[in-house]
Amino acid sequence: MNAMKWTLAAAVLGSLGTAQAATSGEGELVAALNNTEASGIVVTPTGRTFLTLPRAGSNHAFPSVVELVHGKQVAFPDLATTTNTGKPLTDWLVSPLGLTLAGNTLWVLDEGKRPGIDGIPDGSAKLVGIDINSRKVTKTIVFHKPFMRDSLQLNDLRIDPDHGAEGTVYISNNGYSSPSDCSLIVVDLATGKMRELFHNLPQTSPAPGFMTYVEGQPHAYSLDKPTMPQGGVNGIELSPDHKKLYWTIPTNPNYYSIDTANLSDFNRPEDALIKDIHFEGQVASNGGIAVDDQGNLYFGDASRYSVISRDSAGQFHLVGRDARLIWPDGLYWQGGYLYVTVGQWQRVPGLHGGQDLRKAPYDILRFKTAKPAR
Template structure:
């Protein structure tokens, strides 16, 4: 009888160990491509060209730094892009320089689209002209578009966090912007590139708002979401992803685990009513709690799972795969970008900011930028 129990127990252990071994074998070893040290600021957004040039955004909403706000990685070092005059603090009109770039997106023509949330730490107001979308030709450094988010759409309570550019709708394309909210204002913005006309939709809709009662683990600590007493980065709609055919926009809330989508034909049409948009929102299932998203040409969507300190892939058929886990270095995976078989990630340690830790800055530079090889198939 004792022998039989032993055999059963060993068999159970083997069944448990084998899948774990396979899981470990399938993970890729991350490659550090940059170590950002002070006085250089902390980074957030990331975008990569077809020939693997890497661009980073350095927002000022959490730290009103006096350094560059946008840079290209050159031999692992950030170099102001397109030039210093455009990315350092300036006395020029806010429309003429980058105030606080957050989300970055590289389109199929290697045009770099920069979402400037316009917010500076310690300053409540977001002046008109500060919040905008700028399109830069990555090859020539020429500014192709400057799309200012105008009043009354512009709100001091908004946090323009991530963007996607749909070149299949509109004469020159359509921009979708996630407003995760500095205040309790959560929405999706839509800008027609040709005309600059801007609409705000799904304002405080269930799909764009933080999930009530959200509880998450940050570096092993259970934390409960509270708008009034925030202990970790939180808010509404944050990560965006666009399907390979540009027919579907996906989004997630930074404080939540549910993914939603809408057809871009519906979103981009200004004749679509608020009610029609609300009724058309599709629930796409749960996902790891995350900040930014990335997508590839096969319809896979990538998540930076901040609770598990991992990078996760969701295939087009809705299945999830662990790509990499690193409890030491994957501290708040933030911006993600996919290009040429690699997933890139910025690790800004944002949950360690003083505002979430009783005034103590717990970040430990350098701030890492990493990439891993992934199987897009």
């Protein structure tokens, strides 16, 4: 499809609208996209829903960020910012993955990766802030080379408003290379100063010998012959008081946290920061993570087609189980519901001898969340 044929209102590209009721334990269908899979998701307190449609799996011509409006995908903030119209790479969203909301600003993390294009061209990887009301881009921070390597995958992000003059951004780098090239990245919003930390440490890396189930079949982590999505630190989330950052690794059962007062301090030596990392325990989590206003954490577990929560006492609870959860990817909690984008990254050609097994619809589900007793 020619991207220029899109109008601001966009075409109907899936079954969207009022969530469809489900049986107990199953999710409600929020949207079934027929064009391409979504990754990041944000739902505002007023119910506005935003999605990223990354191009890392296929270099599609659809808008890369959309808002779901009355059963339609609407390019957000506009077509010129979300499609390739010949503008400089710094001026449009090439392949955004991560998405989060801070106040009225939607923050978009652009990994800049597209198949058929060598590496990650300078200017394509960036952080972009967009006012959801005015639809204006308010800030752009580009990850230029040599800081931005072709082996980095800027995956997810969270905004800490309590540290730094304008806030601090924490980014998970999942890593593209073999062996892995994974880390956490810290960015000062006011100055654009950035710092890479915990590069290829056990606390951010795949675990040797890791095995899990994907779509009912066992898969082992393998650098030489990967059969499932692989990489390092992926899901990240802030506690409601912004004092702690959590992260998970899809190919490592351990998950960790660190105090943001230390992580945001650009003067604190990395050796000291490594000692600040806290082992939280073990959990199955193959994509993003989320938190509610009570501090309960949420994880997606593809091996059991489920989403689970961890309360403040460290106890785990089943939120829901649904056969459609073949790869729970982006998670976002809002208003008593956990929203989940269902990816098909495990079906990409690179894992199946060049055969693309992905197929529509690409579901977005939500699950009613109960507040565990405290």
